[in-house]
Amino acid sequence: MRFRLSDRQVGVLFMLPLLLAVALFLVWPIVEAVRLSFVRYNPLRPDDQPFVGLDNYLFVLEDPLFWESFRQALVWTGVSTVAQAAIGVGLALLLHQPLRGINAFRGLLLFPYIVPTVVIALNWRWLFNAEIGIVNHLLLSAGIISERVAWLSTPDMAMASAILLNVWKYTPFVVIVVLARLQTIPTELYDAARVDGAGALRRFRDITLPQLAEVLAVVVVFRTIWTFNKFEEIYLLTRGGPGTSTYNLALYAFDQAMANLRMGVGAASGVIMLALLLAGSLLYIRLTGFGREDRAA
Secondary structure, eight states, rough: OOOOOOOHHHHHHHHHHHHHIIIIIIIIIHHOOOOOHBBOOOBBTTTTTOOTTTHHHHHHHHHHHHHHHHHHHHHHHHHHHHHHHHHEEEEHHHSSSSSTTHHHHHHHHHHHHHOOHHHHHHHHHTTTTTTTTTHHHHHHTTSSSOOOTTTTHHHHHHHHHHHHHHHHHHHHHHHHHHHHTTSSSSHHHHHHHHTTTTHHHHHHIIIIHHHHHHHHHHHHHHHHHHHTOOOOHHHHTTTOTTTTTTOOHHHHIIIIIISSOHHHHHHHHHHHHHHHHHHHHHHHHHHTTTTTHHOOO
């Protein structure tokens, strides 16, 4: 008899490599982080891992630096995500226009997104250098500022510079997603609105925004998660300084685990971040009603 597989079995067979990869690179690290968060683990003494219960979590929650980094993470994530969404929608609307050569601009827009973060951060440090940076030179030459600005050496300017880097690099992601959705909106809706006398602002408010609502909900959720977890940009640009002005939760978890050799505390910080992101994402989806129409259908 010939050996035959059903369609369901073939589907499972094709999904098996993905399931194995997810289990190895996603599920297992999360489970291991949760386990480490309940033990005292020093990598210099790997065999000594006593169970400490909730001590690591209590240490994190009682640490003033954790709450300061939490506030910094909220500012970093909130401003970056809102700016990316606003600028991304605006650029997508411009790139949606049927102009000659618009495809070239769409291609150039991907440049910040494909350049490695380490390259961007190191170049950003040079651009915003207080003494030899080209940003200060251009602003002084244009008469916009009267003295050099210490972009990466003052708390407010350092956070603004880090946010600007994040917005510059990841806004193209928002543009690509929004532009793809704009191209699927039926043109008949805009034609009917013009016949009814609706202006550009009215068409944007009553047609474009409602059509983009679900896409923007997904974009905001993903950009919030990715930005909240961002480590390399701030670490390479400011190392969390000056002082702790750009210190976020990702840097806090890294320093506790690697610099202070408190792997359990670092793991507890990561688990807390996971819980915060999960709760925030569920609350946001509930408030925006994303997917409610699909469930109703």
